Amino acid sequence: MSRKKNKNSIPLDFSEKLVLGLSNTILTIFALVAILPCLNLFSKSVSIGPAVTAGFVYFWPNGFQLETIEYVLAKTSFLTSLKNTLIITVAGTAISMFTTITTAYPLSKPDLSFRKLFTLLYVISMVFFGGIVPAYMVVHTLGILDTYWACILPFAIVQFNMFIVKNYFEGLPSEVMESSAIDGANDLRTLISIVLPMSVPVLATVALLYAVNYWNNYFHAMMYTNSTAMRTMQLYLYDIISNSQAFAENLFTTSYGGTMSVNVTTDGMVASAVGLSIIPIVLAYPFIQRYMVKGITVGSVKG
Template identity: 45%
Template sequence: MKTIRSRSDRWFDAVNNVLIAAVGLICLLPFLHVLAKSLSNQASVMGNKITFYPIGMHVEAFRFVFAHTRFFEALQVTLLVTVIGTVLSLTITILAAYPLSKPEFKGRKPILLLYVFSMLFYGGIIPGYILMKALGLLDTIWAMIVPLLVVPFNLFVCKTFFEGIPESIEESAKIDGATNFRILWSIVLPLSLPVIATLGIFYAVGYWNNYFHPLIYISSVDLKPLQLFLYETIANTEELLQEQPDSVRLSMAPEGFRAATVISSIVPILLVYPFLQRYFVTGMTLGSVKG
């Protein structure tokens, strides 16, 4: 049966669509401005003539980023940290959330309180640094992984989702002689693919955007990830260009180089995001209500 909408409902939808489109455009304009700068010639950039479209179509800034900086090395480090960290985080989160989803699990409440406490309070930068040093993880790739291994919020989302799986399914498997690990692997995980995919995206984005821990724990140039590379490149643009030949320095504006560096760092995650957007939307409510 077709629902008849009132005129006020149609006006409400129209206003909402206009507002959403306006907000989307406001969010898009800064990106278009930076992209236009990265593709414009030096004179236009230096003369502040760039708005939201390139002038002169100049790609020297991108060539310089790819050929004369450690962009690809930093990208490899970030990809390695993201892949290893996401796999380990998902594994630990699932193995912790599954027993905590069982009311009969002994010590369940104290452990949950510890996770809640860690969500509310942070030990601080100095204790964290001392811990990393005591563990021998300073200036290693693990210093960018271990601090983010388990996010309590993600664990609670996973736990709540597990609680929504009908107990009768697991009880039937136990009657057939299945162990807890077998039930988790063969029954629970296949039923939990939505929450696993969502948490995987949350963890991957967290590792990809991680800037704070590399800044504190990493000193070797070869181990610096993309976000730290982005900061240092933008902060030291003038010095970097001064070291180049006159033919390179005089053909590229510093602002254009900064813009090209930012766009180059955004593109990898930007290409993946459209395929994963629905998981972000699902993650806003997934596991929030016990079914």
């Protein structure tokens, strides 16, 4: 062994080895616990029907078929609910970002008149809730029950997200904004051409927080919509899981492509539907991973 190598890698003592070994083992178990249920689900969605009903699917497909996934896509309202959720997520995130930015920017100005009062309003609404029933009555009164608006507008501004953006704006160097004002730019111009380009990471984080919230929302969609045409992804998934027995009966009364396939089982359908809904999240994950970690640390604790 050369001297140089020895210097760079000091041999580990017993306690270091033990901690390293324990950490590796326990965290590997944790990672398996996180991922194996998902593998089981994906395997179930493409395994042959008899294996699924008998419970003989573990972490690898038992046989292979795509009929269940085809059935879910063609014969259930998966695509309608996907469309609804996409509309709500895209439109909702755009509206929320607009409201969040236009609120956070003025509130980040230390010399804004009545700044404390405005901020206090947002803080109060964060800690005191009207509750489920009054919120429902408001949406009912506005006449937007069973529309996309009912799933979007209650989240037009989430106070917590607004404060993340506001704190970030406050941390930007004020000289840049001042020099822009001296150059004759008004507040809107400064916001658009100076502040926003400097805030891309935090804006991406908050946009993600909003998008995940819209995408995953179950309760509000359930409370505020009732028609099948308005059903969102999460409502559809809940229906298919909790009514899988009713679906089973349907499977026998309606024919699939002329003949009933043994491969389309209720458990397989649940697995396929949930599996399909996981795919967009997995695809967006590199992006989520990049901005979310930063976002949590920005948002969780205010020094």
